[in-house]
Amino acid sequence: MTDRALVVVRAGALTTVQDRGRPGHAHLGVPRSGALDGPAAALMNRLVGNPPDAALLETTLDGCDLRPRSAVTVAVGGAPCPVSVNGRPAAWGAPVHVPAGALLSVGAAVSGVRAYVAVSGGVTVEPVLGSRSTDLLSGLGPPPLAAGAVLPLGRPGGVHARVDAAPQPSPPAELVLRVTPGPRDDWFTATALRTFATHTYRVSPASNRIGLRTEGPALERAVEGELPSEGMVLGAVQVPPDGSPVIFLADHPTTGGYPVIAVVRPADLPAAAQAVPGTPVRFVLSGSRRTP
Amino acid sequence: MRALPVGDRALLVEVATDEEAQALHAELLRRRAEGSLRAREIVPAARTVLLDGLDEPARLAAWLAGARLPPVPPPSKDVVEIPVRYDGPDLADVARRWGVSPGEAARLHAAAGFRVAFCGFAPGFGYLTGLPGRYAVPRHATPRTAVPAGSVGLAGPYTGVYPRSSPGGWRLIGTTDAVLWDHTRVPAALLSPGTPVRFVPVGP
Numbered sequence: 067m068t069d070r071a072l073v074v075v076r077a078g079a080l081t082t083v084q085d086r087g088r089p090g091h092a093h094l095g096v097p098r099s100g101a102l103d104g105p106a107a108a109l110m111n112r113l114v115g116n117p118p119d120a121a122l123l124e125t126t127l128d129g130c131d132l133r134p135r136s137a138v139t140v141a142v143g144g145a146p147c148p149v150s151v152n153g154r155p156a157a158w159g160a161p162v163h164v165p166a167g168a169l170l171s172v173g174a175a176v177s178g179v180r181a182y183v184a185v186s187g188g189v190t191v192e193p194v195l196g197s198r199s200t201d202l203l204s205g206l207g208p209p210p211l212a213a214g215a216v217l218p219l220g221r222p223g224g225v226h227a228r229v230d231a232a233p234q235p236s237p238p239a240e241l242v243l244r245v246t247p248g249p250r251d252d253w254f255t256a257t258a259l260r261t262f263a264t265h266t267y268r269v270s271p272a273s274n275r276i277g278l279r280t281e282g283p284a285l286e287r288a289v290e291g292e293l294p295s296e297g298m299v300l301g302a303v304q305v306p307p308d309g310s311p312v313i314f315l316a317d318h319p320t321t322g323g324y325p326v327i328a329v330v331r332p333a334d335l336p337a338a339a340q341a342v343p344g345t346p347v348r349f350v351l352s353g354s355r356r357t358p
Numbered sequence: 359m360r361a362l363p364v365g366d367r368a369l370l371v372e373v374a375t376d377e378e379a380q381a382l383h384a385e386l387l388r389r390r391a392e393g394s395l396r397a398r399e400i401v402p403a404a405r406t407v408l409l410d411g412l413d414e415p416a417r418l419a420a421w422l423a424g425a426r427l428p429p430v431p432p433p434s435k436d437v438v439e440i441p442v443r444y445d446g447p448d449l450a451d452v453a454r455r456w457g458v459s460p461g462e463a464a465r466l467h468a469a470a471g472f473r474v475a476f477c478g479f480a481p482g483f484g485y486l487t488g489l490p491g492r493y494a495v496p497r498h499a500t501p502r503t504a505v506p507a508g509s510v511g512l513a514g515p516y517t518g519v520y521p522r523s524s525p526g527g528w529r530l531i532g533t534t535d536a537v538l539w540d541h542t543r544v545p546a547a548l549l550s551p552g553t554p555v556r557f558v559p560v561g562p
Contacts, residue, residue, distance in 0.1 A: 084413060092399045092410070094547045194541045203524075204481050206541065236511040248372045249362035295485075297401035297408025299368050321403050321478035329365030 069135040070187060070219040075198065077130035077211040082200035082275075083189050084182075085121040091195055092320040098300060100316045102275060102339030103180055106144035106155030109232055113141035113161050115223055116219065121198040123211070125181045127342075129172035130211065133182070136166045139186040143234055145178030145340055160231040178237030178340035187220035201238065202275050203317040211321040237340035241269065241347045242311070243330045245303060250325035254305070254315065258285040262327060263351050270309035271343040275305075276319075277312040278338050280347050285327065286307025286315065295321045301330035303349070311349075313338060359427070362420040368410040369419055372426075373480055375405070376475055376487055376515075381430040382407050383551060402476040404485070433473065433541065433554040440519065441560045446530035452512060452547045455495055464559060466493070472517060472555040477547070482521035482539030482548035491515060494516075501527035508534045510557070517547075517557075522533070532557075 074081075082106065087100020099106035101124055108118045116122075123130065129147055134140075140151045143159040150171045156162045164170050167292040172181055191208045193196050200207040211217075251259060267282030285305050298304070304324045311332055314339065328349065330338070341347070359382070362370045373379050386409065395418070398411025412418060436500035444464035453463035472488035489512075497513045502525065505511070510522045511528025518528060521538035528537035538548045547554065 089398055089411070091481075091549055092401045092408075094481055095479060095483050104449060117484040180525060195546065213478060245361065246365050249364050279466060294404035294406075294474075295408070296406040297399075297407070299364050299410050301365060316394045319478070321476070326364070329368075331365070332367075 070221070071135045072133065072138075072185060072189070072217040072219055073133040074130065074211045074213055074215040074217070075133050075303050077213050077215070078125050078128050078130035078172075080126040080141040080201070081130045081211040082124050083121050083148060083191055083208050083211075083217070084199045084220050085197055086119050086125045087199050088195045088197035088201075090283055092297065095204070096195065097201050097203050097240075097317050097320060098200040099207065100199065101182065101199075102316055103144050103182065103336040105336050106180075106234060107182045107184070109234065110141040110143045110182045111188075113143075113159075113232065114139045114184045114186045116186065117183060117223065120184070120220070121191065122185065122189060125172060125183065127179055128174045129181060130183070131172070132170045133167060134164055134170070134185065134219070136139050136219075138164050139222070140164055140170060141184045142172050144180050144182040145175035145237060145327040147175045147181050148173035157231070159234055177342070179342055180339055185219055190218045199332055201317050203319060211343050221248040225284075235337070237342070238337045238345060241337055243334045243338065243342045243347065243349050244352045245328035245330050245349050247328045247351060248326075253287055253289040253293070253325040254327055255286045255288045258287070259327070261285060262311070267347040267349075269341045269343050269345040271309070273343065275317040277314050278341065280311050280313070282310060282347075285311065287325075293323050293325055295323045296325070298322045299329060301332060301335055302326045302327060303328045303330060306316055315339065359422060359425070359468070361422045363415060364408065364410075366367055366501055367412050367415060368408060369412060369415045369422075371409070373405055375385045377430055378427060379403070379405055379407060380473070380475060380552070381427045384431050385427060390473040403478070413473065433552060435553050436546045437556055438548060439556050439558050440510075440534050442532040442534050442557045443560055444468075445530040446510065446532045447510075448529035449531045452495055452529050452531055456493055463531070467558050468559045472557070473488070474549045474551050475516070475553065475555040476551050477549065480524060482547040482549065482554070483518055484551075484555075486549075486553075486555055487515055489515065489517065490536045495529050497527040498529065501525050505530065506533070508536070508538075510534055518525075
């Protein structure tokens with residue numbers, strides 16, 4: 067009998083199980099969650115022959131060490147990082163065979179933030195509302211990895227990857243985010259809107275899976291007071307009272323009471339997931355200001 | 359009613375009152391159920407309904423601009439009864455604000471018919487309307503660092519029940535053993551938008 071499981075030897079700073087998340091439950095207060103760098107996650111799944119919605123691991127900055135109990139194929143991508151099997155260097159961004167009991171080491175990111183570790187068969191922890199993703203805001207899904215934890219793996223689908231390696235975008239040296247203004251751009255002064263669109267912000271170290279926080283010139287409000295709580299979307303750029311924009315990522319709250327000055331195009335969010343603290347951020351307005 | 363674009367695939371529809379938000383939400387759910395509206399998320403809130411995952415937000419916005427909302431339909435779900443011990447640490451404070459005794463405050467709260475206006479803050483946390491406007495109370499200026507699961511609280515016009523222990527600024531008037539959220543149960547959430555609710559006093 068093969069024991070298809072993955073033993074966590076070193077969990078790293080924050081390693082979570084992620085898939086495509088649980089959209090469709092926002093009206094119950096359930097965040098969507100899911101891999102922050104979706105294209106990287108999908109590509110790693112493809113490289114090991116998994117369907118795109120298979121659950122994999124998302125590491126944060128310093129990787130993790132894993133020991134599969136049976137032979138598996140893995141692929142590590144997203145943030146560039148050293149990969150080794152039993153101490154021998156192995157390929158990044160390509161399928162790698164890991165024998166039963168061998169130690170797979172995913173090292174610290176050379177650039178970028180989040181590496182994705184796909185394992186043939188996928189991580190098969192119990193799904194919650196149709197997803198195995200860890201949601202750090204509401205606590206749904208499995209807890210972040212801890213040393214000694216054992217993660218069950220599914221059976222490989224028998225689908226062979228048609229690619230040995232695939233190009234991946236480099237983590238951004240400068241994060242350029244195309245944004246559509248609104249829905250609450252009218253809560254800000256004309257000066258604030260100009261500042262938002264022209265000044266360079268920086269990624270704050272307080273960023274996490276809930277939001278990419280920025281540091282830079284504060285955005286002044288034209289309207290004081292509180293906004294009644296309203297629904298929030300992925301990529302919403304919310305401006306809390308300190309005036310520094312926060313870009314909502316996968317674990318964002320479903321409702322919020324701070325005004326959203328603009329919304330980032332979904333295609334630009336994977337790069338936001340890989341922007342290390344200190345990375346310059348520019349917001350580029352696109353789309354009309356208002357449609358009736 | 360006005361529809362504000364939210365990125366390229368979502369609309370935030372803004373209305374004037376709680377009642378209109380509930381009527382709009384009910385109408386949008388009806389349209390989705392009959393197949394004339396495709397939206398991944400329909401998220402009601404205090405004065406808005408957010409529609410996300412839309413194919414053609416501009417077309418929906420145009421339709422909404424000319425739409426007349428039907429009144430809030432009667433609840434399509436059974437009343438959820440939540441047993442409550444009116445023993446919260448803020449019950450006396452709330453009673454004082456209402457100008458009544460703590461016992462009378464409990465009676466007034468249990469006499470009201472509630473409805474889940476929207477959810478948020480945490481999975482299964484509902485914002486319930488139904489208390490007359492004069493009973494609105496402000497949140498605590500400084501939130502408690504830990505509010506126990508099952509705490510029944512008031513904030514502004516809303517009543518809410520904490521599904522799990524969390525920080526919170528609501529004024530706590532009671533406690534329930536009802537399980538608000540259980541992801542192994544179908545449905546996981548005891549309360550969802552539109553659910554009618556009554557609080558039933560139980561002994562101390």
